[in-house]
Amino acid sequence: MDELLLSKVRLGVVAELLNYDWVAFSELARSLDVSHGNLGAHLSKLVDAGYVEEEKSFVNRRPLTRYRLTRRGRDAFAAHVSQLASLLKEAK
Amino acid sequence: MERIDAAQARDHIEMVDRILAESHPRLCAGGDFFVVWGVASAFITVLFHLVDIGVLAARTLWAVPIVLAACVLYSVLRARGLQGTIARTSLVQREFFNVLWITLGVAFVVNVAAFRIFTGIAEAAIWTVAAAIVLLYIGMHGNRRAQIAGLLVVVSLVVANFSSPDRTAYVLAAGMLVGYAGFGLSEMLARE
Numbered sequence: 024m025d026e027l028l029l030s031k032v033r034l035g036v037v038a039e040l041l042n043y044d045w046v047a048f049s050e051l052a053r054s055l056d057v058s059h060g061n062l063g064a065h066l067s068k069l070v071d072a073g074y075v076e077e078e079k080s081f082v083n084r085r086p087l088t089r090y091r092l093t094r095r096g097r098d099a100f101a102a103h104v105s106q107l108a109s110l111l112k113e114a115k
Numbered sequence: 116m117e118r119i120d121a122a123q124a125r126d127h128i129e130m131v132d133r134i135l136a137e138s139h140p141r142l143c144a145g146g147d148f149f150v151v152w153g154v155a156s157a158f159i160t161v162l163f164h165l166v167d168i169g170v171l172a173a174r175t176l177w178a179v180p181i182v183l184a185a186c187v188l189y190s191v192l193r194a195r196g197l198q199g200t201i202a203r204t205s206l207v208q209r210e211f212f213n214v215l216w217i218t219l220g221v222a223f224v225v226n227v228a229a230f231r232i233f234t235g236i237a238e239a240a241i242w243t244v245a246a247a248i249v250l251l252y253i254g255m256h257g258n259r260r261a262q263i264a265g266l267l268v269v270v271s272l273v274v275a276n277f278s279s280p281d282r283t284a285y286v287l288a289a290g291m292l293v294g295y296a297g298f299g300l301s302e303m304l305a306r307e
Binding site for chain 2: 024029031034035038039041042043044045046047049050054104107108110111113114
């Protein structure tokens with residue numbers, strides 16, 4: 024099992040990014056219903072692991088941080104979900 | 116090493132399923148591009164037809180480059196504005212822009228450089244074909260509105276073929292308005 028994706032929030036972030044090119048930080052916090060502080064900590068771990076790419080910019084003088092899934096993150100997600108499915112099958 | 120039990124695994128998989136089910140492939144932004152280009156295309160087609168049958172003077176064709184330049188300017192400015200502001204950019208949207216530039220780029224070259232081969236109303240029909248390809252490509256990614264709009268544009272092409280020559284331009288223009296611009300409008304309304 025991928026320890027990084029055992030966290031429900033981090034797994035949720037990767038799933039949210041799966042069908043999108045870029046997703047803003049505020050949008051991730053809204054859709055996953057987590058606090059900004061909590062989400063920021065989880066995203067840092069995903070960025071450090073190379074699963075997620077971060078882009079910081081300014082729009083109308085306001086900071087905008089967006090994230091997208093890397094190939095490594097996509098592969099890790101596929102492998103992790105496959106292992107979760109296997110675990111469920113074994114438990115039945 | 117952290118472990119996970121079957122109940123947690125089920126909980127995680129259910130969450131992933133829910134998130135993926137909600138991430139329906141869509142443009143996310145860009146409906147207004149279809150409206151602008153669909154209306155402009157319909158306008159240009161009808162304008163050429165009216166000049167061709169003598170209702171309008173040939174000098175009114177000067178409106179064509181002005182309309183096209185306005186559309187290009189709008190598209191460039193809007194694309195730059197969207198780049199950093201939208202909360203979500205879908206993969207479909209990224210691919211859509213790739214297909215859009217290739218399809219419309221080829222249609223543009225055909226119109227500008229192959230005017231001896233594609234004469235008269237064929238020039239407008241080429242844009243209709245390009246519009247149908249763009250819409251059906253988006254439709255292939257699961258967007259039902261694009262599927263319907265793409266089919267409407269194709270139908271307009273066939274109906275135009277069997278219409279009397281004085282109605283062909285209007286049918287093609289209607290296809291661009293209802294199918295192409297209509298799709299953009301529906302995307303914009305769905306976003307709200």
